[in-house]
Amino acid sequence: MKPGMEQTLETTLTVNGTVVTRRIPARQHLVDFLREELGLTGSHAGCEHGVCGACTVRVDGRIVRGCLMLAVQADGRRIDTIEGLSDSGELAELQEAFHRRNALQCGFCTPGMLIAAQDLVANEPGATREKIREHLSGNYCRCTGYQAIVDAIEDVLTARRQKA
Amino acid sequence: MKAPPFAYVRARSLAGVFDLLEQHGECAKLLAGGQSLIAALNMRLSAPELLIDITRLAELGGIQLRDGLVRIGALTTHAEIERSAEIRKHLPLLAQAAPHIAHAAIRNAGTFGGSIALADPAAEWPACCVALDAQFVLACRAGTRRVAARAFFKGLYATALNPQEVLTQIEIPVPGPEYRSAFVELALRRGDYAIAGLAAVARNTRGALSDLRLAFLGVGAAPALARGAMAAMEGKRASPDAIAAATQALAKDLDPGPDLYSSAATKMQLARVLTGRALAALAA
Numbered sequence: 001m002k003p004g005m006e007q008t009l010e011t012t013l014t015v016n017g018t019v020v021t022r023r024i025p026a027r028q029h030l031v032d033f034l035r036e037e038l039g040l041t042g043s044h045a046g047c048e049h050g051v052c053g054a055c056t057v058r059v060d061g062r063i064v065r066g067c068l069m070l071a072v073q074a075d076g077r078r079i080d081t082i083e084g085l086s087d088s089g090e091l092a093e094l095q096e097a098f099h100r101r102n103a104l105q106c107g108f109c110t111p112g113m114l115i116a117a118q119d120l121v122a123n124e125p126g127a128t129r130e131k132i133r134e135h136l137s138g139n140y141c142r143c144t145g146y147q148a149i150v151d152a153i154e155d156v157l158t159a160r161r162q163k164a
Numbered sequence: 165m166k167a168p169p170f171a172y173v174r175a176r177s178l179a180g181v182f183d184l185l186e187q188h189g190e191c192a193k194l195l196a197g198g199q200s201l202i203a204a205l206n207m208r209l210s211a212p213e214l215l216i217d218i219t220r221l222a223e224l225g226g227i228q229l230r231d232g233l234v235r236i237g238a239l240t241t242h243a244e245i246e247r248s249a250e251i252r253k254h255l256p257l258l259a260q261a262a263p264h265i266a267h268a269a270i271r272n273a274g275t276f277g278g279s280i281a282l283a284d285p286a287a288e289w290p291a292c293c294v295a296l297d298a299q300f301v302l303a304c305r306a307g308t309r310r311v312a313a314r315a316f317f318k319g320l321y322a323t324a325l326n327p328q329e330v331l332t333q334i335e336i337p338v339p340g341p342e343y344r345s346a347f348v349e350l351a352l353r354r355g356d357y358a359i360a361g362l363a364a365v366a367r368n369t370r371g372a373l374s375d376l377r378l379a380f381l382g383v384g385a386a387p388a389l390a391r392g393a394m395a396a397m398e399g400k401r402a403s404p405d406a407i408a409a410a411t412q413a414l415a416k417d418l419d420p421g422p423d424l425y426s427s428a429a430t431k432m433q434l435a436r437v438l439t440g441r442a443l444a445a446l447a448a
Contacts, residue, residue, distance in 0.1 A: 005171035005214055026172035026215065029202065048165060049203035050270060062243070062272040068202045069273065070195075072172055073217060119268065137354040138267020 013074040015040070016084025024071045031055040033071035034081060042082035042111045046140070053139030056112035057081050063119045082111035091118055093159070097152035105143035112139050117153045125164075127157055167205035174217045178224075178330065182305040184216050185328045194218050194330065196239060196278035199270050224277070224332055229254060236334045238277025243268070245276060254338045257296060257345035257363060261288045264347065267355045277331045280316075283323045283386065286357040290317055291381035292347070293334065294389060295363040301333040308332070317386040344368045346445035348438045349381075352425065358382040359426045360434040364442035371401045371447055378439065383420035383431050390417035393439060402447030410443060411436040 012021040015038060022037055029048070034040040034057070046054035048067045055066035058080040085091050091114050097103070104110045113136065120127055120135045127135070132153050133146070141149060172195075175181045184192055193212040195201060196219060204210040218224065224239040227248055234254055236245070245251050246262035265271055265279075265288050279289040280300065293300075293313035300311050302325060316324045325331060339345070349361035360383050366376040376394040379387050392413030400406040420431035 005173070007169055007171050009172060025169070027167040027169050027205070029167070029206065032166070048206045050199060050266075053267070053269065056269055063269040064273045065199070065269050067206065068199050068270070070172070070198070070202065070215075072174075073195075073198070073219065075174075116269065134263075134354050135268055138269055 009072045009075075011072050011075045013071075013076065014078045016079070016081060016087070026070060026072050028071050029067050030057065030059075030069045030071045030074055030079070031066035033074075034066065034079070037071075040081050040083050042086075044108055044111060046108070051140070052109070053112045053116060054109050056115045056139065058085075058115065063115055082115060085115065085118070091115075093156050094118060094121065094152065097155045098149070101148045101152040101155065103144060103148040103152040104141075109139060109141045109143075113141065113149060117149075117156075121153065121156055121160070125157065125160060129154055132157075165206055165208060167202070168208055168211045170205075170212055171214045172217060173214065175221060178221060178303060178332070179305070181216055181218060181221075181330055182303075182328065184214065185330075186305070188214050190327050192216055194281075196281075197241065197274040198278075199266070199274035200278070200282050200284065218330070227251065229338070232338050234336045234338060236276055236336065238275060238280075238331050238333060240276045242266075242271035242274050242276065242279075246271060255296065255336055257292055257347055257365060258289075260345060260347035261292050261349075261363060264288055264349045264351070264355075264358070264361070270355075276334060280334065281323065281325060281331045283317055283321050285320060285385055286361075286382045288347070288349070288358070288361060288363070288381060291361065291363040291379040291387040293336070294387040295345075295365045295377040295379035296336045296339070297377070298334050298336045300331055301335065302326075302329040303332045304329045310335070313387075314389065320385040322386075339365060340367070342367045342369060343375075344446045344448075346442040348441045348445070350434050350438065359423070360420075360431050360438055362435070362438040362442050364446055366397075366446045368446060372399060373397055373402065373443070373446055374399055376446075378442065380418060380435060380438075382423075383418050383435050385421075388418055390414055390439070392417045397443060402443045407440050407443050411439050414439060 044054035046052035050068045057066045191213040195215045195217045225237040252259040298313040346364045361381040363379045366373040378390040393410040396410040396413045
């Protein structure tokens, strides 16, 4: 290793509204940092190469793969995890619909599913079932067969359209 | 798995990037969207000593239309291209291709330039750039040079980029008002790697196609221009006979190898199917 090259960096980020400063190893991805350093274990590390979607979090308002972003890259960014989005009530309708429709069994994929689903519900209120499936194509569920998940998201979209 | 240890520097300027590339040579890697690189690090398929994070270099972002050219900064994300009204209007091929790239969460991070510099054989943007006759701006300390997309892709993950160069911008000429485009792709599941895909552009003069560009992805080590099929279709309408002649010519244009799931024969057949669909769309 040549001098002057840092393998750990002081990093300041905002996680669920709280400003956090830590010295972080460059090799640590964002989800491991959230889980191991901050104890926020709702974001799951599944495949760790961007395929399964269980690590989905929001960075500056947009969903990303938490396993494909280094924690040091989050310096100055705003991170929202399933914990924060649950506590704020933003996901309440989806959570209720997932519960009602049995849209989860083991629950491993559920935090990522909810965050990905909310991205669609918030940005595409007119989304069809096909669009729902397309939007969730990056989130694996090995239990449900997806049908109930699509049903739950469709329920929320329909209810919102009726209210509007 | 977890990435091996490496050092990390957040670049503040392109000059700083050139310094680091000169000092560290091939032991350093540029980190853009990271959607392929960080996956490769996590799987320990790559073990650089140093990552140079270029994502905060504002001069590498943005989409601008000037003098009949759309200039796309290398750090423009797939999602920015997907949402861009300018792109939809002037380069509809890119808007058509964007939804095929992985998934929403990946499109929010992955970059146009990163995809081009990586040159994955199943990637959408390299084939689109070949079809649209794009030029790539490659910068190093000595200055910049432009390389045509058709000369840039050399093979499997191999490009004309030198180790000390950075892809900074992609310049794409706006096709004239008579031009149509089509992007068609077959994958096992939406967002998966393409088994085969086709980026197609042509002038449509009352149904007759000319100046065709048919650039395939997923059927070779690099984007493949189907010159025989393009010539077979030149000046023709998309009649069943003309489409049959074009798809027959593909046998000489393409030489697909098998991948994990599809044989060479399957890929060839799917390339013919895609050609028929694309030509019909261009002539519509």
